[in-house]
Amino acid sequence: MIWNTNLRWRLPVICLLLEVVMIVLFGVFVRYDMDADPHWVEEKAIKNLTTDLENEFYYRYPSFQDVHVMIFVGFGFLMTFLQRYGYSSVGFNFLLAAFGIQWALLMQGWLHSFDGRYILVNVENLINADFCVGSVCVAFGAVLGKVSPVQLLIMTLLQVTLFSVNEYILLNLLEVKDAGGSMTIHAFGAYFGLTVAWILYRPNLNQSEGRKSSVYHSDLFAMIGTLFLWMYWPSFNSAISNHGDAQHRAVINTYCSLAACVLTSMALSSALHRKGKLDMVHIQNASLAGGVGLGTVADLMILPFGSLLIGFICGIVSTLGFVYLTPFLESRLRIQDTCGVHNLHGLPGIIGGIAGSVMASIASIDLYGEEGLAYTFGVGRSRTNWSPNMQGRFQAAGLFVSLAMALVGGIIVGVILRLPFWGQPPDENCFDDAVYWEIPKEPKSTALHPEDSSFRPPEP
């Protein structure tokens, strides 16, 4: 089947249409939260705040910027490992994230920051919008190279919507803890993306197999993504934790987990290669699994050694997944998972969810102190009959809800994306920037200077 990949009218129309809708909805609904409003100077007097530093901005802005880098440079460059899909990896990630954060501000705003008339936004909304889009970036990894930017915008619109509903169920109805989003962001995003990839299965994808691998430099570009994700993950997992010790603890735990994860990823990568050589795919991905796995428990009393243990396990599971599970998924379950998001976000997300359930079950006054326990789990505010055991069961329920939402939502969205008029590439042109991008011609001759002979082949 020949699809028309010329997006000349489809892409501009959907972009402009979505943006106009955003402007109208923002005009009707979005206003500044008190902390970002000029009336804050009066609020300060009323609340008897002595310093401008009590503005929420100063608590969260550095973390926000780190999260922002993870979404745009981290996810964007992580996916540039493909030899001829770098423009699309970075560019489409840029596009979907830029749209997604706007829609997420609205969706999350209506569910969490609505005062009856307006959505009041502050820096925490910006972080949550980035988080929400993070789950879309995860799903993008599963379908990378096989979809058009029009499909990505539709997927973003629908996934952000589902994400926000799922997040509302988990955080507001089940009142689960999920600081770094092992369940809401990673497990949800991964299984949503995998389900979409399953629906969009391409039996003849081997026609573009030659472009599905990396080249030397593309793997270095991908390492830029990996490292910024790895370095800033402590900010990700602590960004919306309670002020003070909770943010502090989440950083220490994530730092530990990620460090352990690098060692086990390297160990397994070497052990699973017949000559003991390391594989960049594992280093680029599995070394991040510790951050995913620690997402739910980041600000709980898992202690530094518990964090190391989670990182240890996640690094092993993730690398094993790349070696054994990804080929199995493709050959038996017909799920073509381009970036292996199942290994980086899916399995570690489930591990994180389970860890959260266990840690909540064993929460105690011994571990947290009386006030600490109440503050950490929000007990006392409205939850008078709270018990660790109940919290543990609710955590587990949250994991199941996320997985169910991902599967059902992924099927619906996948079916919509299968419609033949979204400009998707034919099987033989997958993983190829040239379908959607103007590609520069390589120079015919650079022979102006004798010392400048790069890319010129030796004479035959």
Added chain:
Amino acid sequence: MIWNTNLRWRLPVICLLLEVVMIVLFGVFVRYDMDADPHWVEEKAIKNLTTDLENEFYYRYPSFQDVHVMIFVGFGFLMTFLQRYGYSSVGFNFLLAAFGIQWALLMQGWLHSFDGRYILVNVENLINADFCVGSVCVAFGAVLGKVSPVQLLIMTLLQVTLFSVNEYILLNLLEVKDAGGSMTIHAFGAYFGLTVAWILYRPNLNQSEGRKSSVYHSDLFAMIGTLFLWMYWPSFNSAISNHGDAQHRAVINTYCSLAACVLTSMALSSALHRKGKLDMVHIQNASLAGGVGLGTVADLMILPFGSLLIGFICGIVSTLGFVYLTPFLESRLRIQDTCGVHNLHGLPGIIGGIAGSVMASIASIDLYGEEGLAYTFGVGRSRTNWSPNMQGRFQAAGLFVSLAMALVGGIIVGVILRLPFWGQPPDENCFDDAVYWEIPKEPKSTALHPEDSSFRPPEP
């Protein structure tokens, strides 16, 4: 005409000379502001400050570091899109910015932080010096590939001087608002650079046309620059705003504007290509125009939807500029604008200036609250007869002053740079690192390992 491009004595002499002058002037004039002085511990007692956090450092340091990244990685890598000019793009940007921040600390210091005997510097001075150099980086984009590092140092010396005078007129005499520098940084820098490029017009530049385009990997390097500029722009536009709600608001507004801008850039890029393909030049540049356009109004009450609207417009105008205006400027006005700074900084800078004038005119107690209005516009301190209307007119005047300074200054500096002994490259060697850099030889053979066959052509 054959110019001598051997800089063996010219570049070292000017670098060392400038640096010695800097050391002497710093020795005579520059001291630490109280917040960075060991006597601050006494100051704290006098001012009755209860916490070290009241040190200005904690309000502004995270923003400073983000701005710093924008100047050195952002601008530096944005210009690496040229296939054989990456060393110069990053390296000369590094050189001019490193010199420029020193000279800016002095120039801005004498005009803004002089206590009669010493310039007292703190983190805000560092941010302002980076801002000032930002305008030189903008101008560098217009002349990229056609000037020597000696010319760049001279241009930096003179442009920083003019920038500081212009900034003083705007901020201190006209008392305009320009949080993110749409007028002082972007419009000034762009039109200054374009004027210099106009004076330095090279009729035979087509002789190096082959190197004026990108190659696949160079466009990915440029995206590193683009993304760091895009992600940290909220810090840029909020870095020197008032503490508290103003910084907070500037971040939210810039975040919104930039997000909208990405969608309209993509839309226009696709719509203007005969096959609907996207052009990396637009994504690299036009997607940033929303940050420029929001510079002046960043901390005003433009509301989130107003920010989206500015981003919407800037993305469209900027992409149209790349497609239609840049060729026109070159063929008709003899302005060779290598990076298209007119589209990214010029036009959006003017849009930003106009938006500032409009927003100031409609400022009211309804929008800001009484105290908020006074705090935002600095009313009451010295400006008893202040009115929104007057502020609006002063904003407009500020834009015109900036453009006039840029044109007049650009002509003077351009004429100086035309002198034939600054080591500029001949027309056929423009856009070529090999003129000023030792270039590594590409490997003759990498045949030691069979699996390592990169860059080796197949046998004929």
Added chain:
Amino acid sequence: MIWNTNLRWRLPVICLLLEVVMIVLFGVFVRYDMDADPHWVEEKAIKNLTTDLENEFYYRYPSFQDVHVMIFVGFGFLMTFLQRYGYSSVGFNFLLAAFGIQWALLMQGWLHSFDGRYILVNVENLINADFCVGSVCVAFGAVLGKVSPVQLLIMTLLQVTLFSVNEYILLNLLEVKDAGGSMTIHAFGAYFGLTVAWILYRPNLNQSEGRKSSVYHSDLFAMIGTLFLWMYWPSFNSAISNHGDAQHRAVINTYCSLAACVLTSMALSSALHRKGKLDMVHIQNASLAGGVGLGTVADLMILPFGSLLIGFICGIVSTLGFVYLTPFLESRLRIQDTCGVHNLHGLPGIIGGIAGSVMASIASIDLYGEEGLAYTFGVGRSRTNWSPNMQGRFQAAGLFVSLAMALVGGIIVGVILRLPFWGQPPDENCFDDAVYWEIPKEPKSTALHPEDSSFRPPEP
């Protein structure tokens, strides 16, 4: 001699073993400091703290993240300049740093944060662990390309141990000032690494000479490392300074020193080339020497012009070192210093140590104020008979202790690493990723699209 470079069991076993030991030791010893513990809410009440911002987290977290980027992206990418060693540069740096920070948390914890039963960690411990690993990254630069990852893990284990002991002697016994670690991190790391390289001397290394240089793109990757090191160095030198003016001053000083250093590096690079061309090696490395040289005095009253002066000198010394000293070290002293760490960390580290001694000797109440002097040098707490002169002599002693520890430690570690069973590469395979990494095949044909002809040679 043929060494076996198949690491299939050696690397996994050592990684897993080390990580298991870490988990056990963390389980026995490591707990959260009060600032990261849920009991902090009670502590706040006891200490009468009115705001969560008084948590140490908010003073140091932004600096921590910057330091983290320097270690992983900065050092990692700085070393990617080699044409075929990018995977190893980034990947092995990642591995050794991820292990090193865990071991450093323990070693430094026992010596500095041990309450008799537990090591109590907070964000300052994380920064110090990163610092400690920084010195291993420095040493890695000296042996880059000539060692296996197994050797690197052993080196890391032993160097972190020695670093912690040396640091304890300097900071706790000699009570020297060394904010940015000119002595403890840079001089120690460099001379330790050089000594190891001396012991591991390879007389036939010229067999892999062809791979010891850069290619065009690899130098651009290296500039990513350079710039992130350069931009975030102010955070490095101020990260663990006293709250308030000391952190603030350290930032200003480092900013100045680094700026000056860029100009003198460029000047010398051009002056020392017969055609006046710049050398990327100098720009990548010597432009950072000002940050190293300012490490010890960063938060002392060196004044901005003093900082410029140190940067000025370090840029010159470092570039001269690359041109004259590195070849001399290799040919005469049989020290093969792959990255020239002697020029970037060794000599500037010594300059920094000397500057610290001088600055301490001239400390006075005039310069610092009475309280400022006491606060800066920790006088009064326990040091009643303190005098500037004594402090100066102790600073000098600290430098000598660091150098002695580096030499003795380097010899011991070098001898251990010479054992023939660590999987080191043979002389002809040094600087080659293919020894330890699965390398992607370059594409045979990318001829699916006519516009996509990159890397394809013209027909013969």
